[in-house]
Amino acid sequence: MGNPMKIRASIKEGVTEVKVLMQHEMETGLRKDADGNLVPAWHITKVKAQHNGKTVLEGQFGTAVSKNPYLVFRFKGGAPGEKISVSWVDNKGDTRTDEAEIS
Amino acid sequence: MNTSILKNAIFVFAFAAYASAAMAEGSASDEIAKYREMISDGNPAEFDEMRGEELWKKPGGPNKVSLEKCDLGKGAGVVKGAYAELPRYFADTQRVQDLESRLVTCMTTLQGTAEKDITAKPFGGDNYKPEIESLVAYVVGQSKGVKMNVSLKHPKEKEAFEIGKRIFSYRAGPYDFACSTCHGKDKQRIRMQDLPNFNNKKDAQAAYTTWPAYRVSQGMFRSFQWRLNDCLRQQRFPEPKYASELTINLTMFMAVNANDAVYDGPGLKR
Known part of the structure; x- marks a missing residue:
């Protein structure tokens, strides 16, 4: 299980803005360590965000996304107190899901 | 991929794609300012703060005690606002200490950790994150929004400031550089970065109050000791x-110059 994410969600004029900060190494697989050996690729592959159980965002992440990725997205709808959940899966099959309330 | 779901969503992969944007209109530093604005809400230093808080409260070292009795200058265990008053003179060690040397003191005296175990590798690297770095993140985060108020009342504090001031303009090394060579006038740059001029109060305040910081290009939280260490490295x-x-002493000089500004760290640097 990966490290926790920080999720902040707020609603303004009917649009919910969600800010997600994930903790992940996001190794590209192209970098070499001090001994000259390739550091194996290790990165998030899929991200999914749900609002009250309904998927509002689905994305594929790859090696171009930096370490500790920061993602901001907006969707129509949502209400204060409702739940947003974000989850990711990485190429090692590890996964992490975190929740936040819309404020 | 389910593209229909993306219809109402706007992505901002802030950490991934800023290099290409730098070619757009406006000067490079405007673009950097825009980039900083874009990522200002998502500072991964928060994770270091969380880890630091845990380490602060958890029994550690050979003595198996927490750092909650550590006196950072405002009394044993007071973390809130402590960083905004550091460096300062400490009667128990009879010297002026910055946050990091004070943490070393607490970790050795309270927790019984050997000093060399802390100071041998104090900066993070590949798969390595020293505890002291996260502790720094936690402590400085507890001064966010507090006005810088570093005292020069004690003669030792005054002395540290004066020596720091001299070191700042002390030219040496193979390039005959001083800190002030790059940080003593306006509009100096290193590569694309505008450098703060420490003779200018505003610059001095803005620079000091945004360190320690998370360095995006290094994917790591960096302490103030690291900042100075790397500056001295670049001076050879x-x-x-x-x-x-x-x-x-250098920290004392810079901290006093930042007095009256509101501390805003941990910062986020490119």
Whole structure:
């Protein structure tokens, strides 16, 4: 299980803005360590965000996304107190899901 | 991929794609300012703060005690606002200490950790994150929004400031550089970065109050000792000892110059 994410969600004029900060190494697989050996690729592959159980965002992440990725997205709808959940899966099959309330 | 779901969503992969944007209109530093604005809400230093808080409260070292009795200058265990008053003179050690040397003191005296175990590798690297770095993140985060108020009342504090001021303009090394060579006038740059001029109060305040910081290009939280260590490296000076007197004096000089500004760290740097 990966490290926790920080999720902040707020609603303004009917649009919910969600800010997600994930903790992940996001190794590209192209970098070499001090001994000259390739550091194996290790990165998030899929991200999914749900609002009250309904998927509002689905994305594929790859090696171009930096370490500790920061993602901001907006969707129509949502209400204060409702739940947003974000989850990711990485190429090692590890996964992490975190929740936040819309404020 | 389910593209229909993306219809109402706007992505901002802030950490991934800023290099290409730098070619757009406006000067490079405008673009950097825009980039900073874009990522200002997502500072991964928060994770270091969380880890630091845990380490602060958890029994550690050979003595198996927490750092909650550590006196950072505002009394044993007071973390809130402590960083905004550091460096300062400490009666128990009879010297001026910055945050990091003070943490070393607490970790050795309270927790019984050997000093060399802390100072041998004090900066993070690949798969390595020293505890002291996260502790720094936690402590400085507890001064966010507090006005910088570093005292010069004690003669030792005054002395540290004066020595720091001298070190700042002390030219040496193969390039005959001083800190002030790059940080003593306006509009100096290193590559694309505008450098703060420490003779200018505003610059001095803005620079000091945004360090320690998360360095995006390094994917790591960096302490103030690291900042000074790397500046001295770029000047081709010999590597300073971690939390040495020289670095504390320099920190004292810079901290006093930042007085009256609101501390805003941990910062987020490109």
